Amino acid sequence: MDDLNSAVALEGAGAIRDAELFSADRGHLKRRTFAIISHPDAGKTTLTEKLLFESGAIRLAGQVKERGERRRTRSDWMEIEQKRGISISSSVMTFEYDGLVLNLLDTPGHADFSEDTYRTLTAVDSAIMVIDAAKGIEAQTLKLFEVCRLRDIPIITFVNKIDREGRDPLEILDEIMSSLALDVAPITWPMGMGTDFRGIVQVAGEGPVTLTRNTRERESFDSLEAFASDPALAGDSVFGPSIEGLEIARSSLPAFDVEAYRAGHLTPVVFGSAMREVGVRDLLQAIGTFAPSPLPQPALPAPIEPSKKEVSGFVLKIQANMDPNHRDRIAFVRLTSGVFKRGMKLKNVRTGKDMKIASPMFFFARDREIADEAVAGDIVGIPNHGTLSVGDTLTEGSALTVTGIPSFAPELLRRVRLPDTMKTKQLQRALNDLAEEGVTQVFRPVIGSSWLVGVVGALQLEVLVSRLAVEYGVEIMLEPSPFDTARWVDADDAAELDRFVKANQGDLARDREERPVFLARNSWELSYAQKNYPAVRFSATRERH
Numbered sequence: 290m291d292d293l294n295s296a297v298a299l300e301g302a303g304a305i306r307d308a309e310l311f312s313a314d315r316g317h318l319k320r321r322t323f324a325i326i327s328h329p330d331a332g333k334t335t336l337t338e339k340l341l342f343e344s345g346a347i348r349l350a351g352q353v354k355e356r357g358e359r360r361r362t363r364s365d366w367m368e369i370e371q372k373r374g375i376s377i378s379s380s381v382m383t384f385e386y387d388g389l390v391l392n393l394l395d396t397p398g399h400a401d402f403s404e405d406t407y408r409t410l411t412a413v414d415s416a417i418m419v420i421d422a423a424k425g426i427e428a429q430t431l432k433l434f435e436v437c438r439l440r441d442i443p444i445i446t447f448v449n450k451i452d453r454e455g456r457d458p459l460e461i462l463d464e465i466m467s468s469l470a471l472d473v474a475p476i477t478w479p480m481g482m483g484t485d486f487r488g489i490v491q492v493a494g495e496g497p498v499t500l501t502r503n504t505r506e507r508e509s510f511d512s513l514e515a516f517a518s519d520p521a522l523a524g525d526s527v528f529g530p531s532i533e534g535l536e537i538a539r540s541s542l543p544a545f546d547v548e549a550y551r552a553g554h555l556t557p558v559v560f561g562s563a564m565r566e567v568g569v570r571d572l573l574q575a576i577g578t579f580a581p582s583p584l585p586q587p588a589l590p591a592p593i594e595p596s597k598k599e600v601s602g603f604v605l606k607i608q609a610n611m612d613p614n615h616r617d618r619i620a621f622v623r624l625t626s627g628v629f630k631r632g633m634k635l636k637n638v639r640t641g642k643d644m645k646i647a648s649p650m651f652f653f654a655r656d657r658e659i660a661d662e663a664v665a666g667d668i669v670g671i672p673n674h675g676t677l678s679v680g681d682t683l684t685e686g687s688a689l690t691v692t693g694i695p696s697f698a699p700e701l702l703r704r705v706r707l708p709d710t711m712k713t714k715q716l717q718r719a720l721n722d723l724a725e726e727g728v729t730q731v732f733r734p735v736i737g738s739s740w741l742v743g744v745v746g747a748l749q750l751e752v753l754v755s756r757l758a759v760e761y762g763v764e765i766m767l768e769p770s771p772f773d774t775a776r777w778v779d780a781d782d783a784a785e786l787d788r789f790v791k792a793n794q795g796d797l798a799r800d801r802e803e804r805p806v807f808l809a810r811n812s813w814e815l816s817y818a819q820k821n822y823p824a825v826r827f828s829a830t831r832e833r834h
């Protein structure tokens with residue numbers, strides 16, 4: 290452990306020191322743990338930076354850029370990331386706003402990385418959906434929204450880029466209602482768009498309204514009526530039609546109802562421009578006011594209440610080699626109950642082994658720092674050498690197992706060819722590491738000696754080959770495999786499963802945890818097996834544990 294501990298760069302900025310935030314019974318009420326979902330290019334990165342900036346986590350505009358460069362340096366090992374200009378690794382950012390601790394989990398934007406993204410969404414209590422005002426709901430947004438809906442994750446919508454020509458705000462609200470079957474409640478409303486853009490007004494309540502032109506120019510009015518009839522605005526033809534639109538929205542939409550939002554039936558909508566820092570503060574306020582604090586975590590034998598005294602948490606992600614200078618391997622653990630303290634011993638329920646958490650870390654906008662304390666909702670990074678896997682539950686001793694963290698059936702299967710057979714051991718270790726991280730799945734066919742790797746998207750294959758070469762010094766080639774898909778198999782009746790396994794040796798493999806997996810050459814073969822073995826379950830997703 291020691292080499293890992295000293296490898297952690299400790300920098301002073303950003304520490305959370307307010308003792309109240311870690312109070313045993315109330316600390317978790319001050320947490321908001323959320324993710325941003327969007328289609329690539331809608332403005333997620335820009336919005337993330339502005340959220341950090343607005344909250345004071347990044348103090349100078351110049352640092353935003355610096356952060357980008359540092360991040361790039363940090364991920365130098367990922368040549369592909371640079372070549373393609375996309376962000377492959379997801380991470381977590383913790384910052385304070387208005388007496389709250391906000392934990393923002395970054396979800397990779399590329400469609401290929403849905404598996405990682407899905408898992409991230411199992412570790413948040415709410416989400417921000419960013420939509421481009423000109424494009425509306427796009428494919429990837431819809432896909433991610435469906436994942437949120439499965440768990441009824443409450444969503445706040447940010448309609449971005451209203452400083453450019455976009456669709457009419459009423460049309461955008463209509464699209465959200467019809468394509469997502471969600472009620473909408475605007476919190477801000479645009480006064481013109483594109484070259485006519487004059488700012489946004491807050492419209493949620495009955496009281497005073499603020500016209501925000503940009504970060505520095507804000508004007509308050511006693512009421513919406515006072516704003517609408519302000520003589521200073523009468524000379525500008527943009528305001529009249531915008532206020533008309535707003536009044537139509539107010540008279541035709543249901544009133545904002547925080548319970549409907551928390552149940553996942555209604556989305557508050559902030560119209561804004563991340564680039565111009567308009568609506569960002571409104572969004573932060575909406576998160577602080579409406580977004581739920583940590584919810585009970587589904588687990589067996591019973592859900593874990595965040596107010597429970599015993600510390601518990603689960604591994605949502607493993608990331609290796611974040612720092613190119615040090616071979617570090619960090620498990621991101623979402624705490625689900627208790628007040629975690631540095632140096633604590635926690636038990637990995639899967640292996641039954643205790644581990645002392647000597648150097649837990651918090652991740653801030655630019656830095657990581659030792660976490661002395663953390664509560665439910667917080668994400669701490671735990672350096673480890675392979676003892677923790679995605680989905681593992683950690684407790685102070687209880688045999689609790691967190692549920693609902695899926696693993697997906699791969700859609701692409703390839704056979705691994707290793708020209709240098711001297712490197713078999715390294716390959717095995719590397720494949721195991723990357724499987725633990727969730728980059729790929731690894732299968733060992735029951736008959737034959739070569740490994741099969743499975744991924745959900747093609748880009749993951751390139752990542753695999755590149756990381757094996759760069760990080761482990763193992764050159765491999767990927768060859769086509771005769772198989773098209775894989776299904777985890779199990780049955781209530783062990784004899785039935787045994788019968789299936791014995792009869793299908795040639796099409797069977799074991800996953801990393803020795804679970805049987807059926808490899809099918811095509812969908813016909815899969816349905817044939819399903820028909821012949823009705824007592825066997827063929828699962829496309831497998832919950833870890």
Ligand code: GDP
Pocket residue numbers: 327328329330331332333334335336398449450451452453561562563564565
């Ligand atoms: P991501 O792919 O969702 O992370 O999107 P980015 O944050 O990288 O933004 C994509 C592009 O949209 C970049 O060129 C941004 O500068 C631009 N952009 C983001 N927000 C705004 C906005 O509010 N207004 C305008 N006009 N452009 C924006």
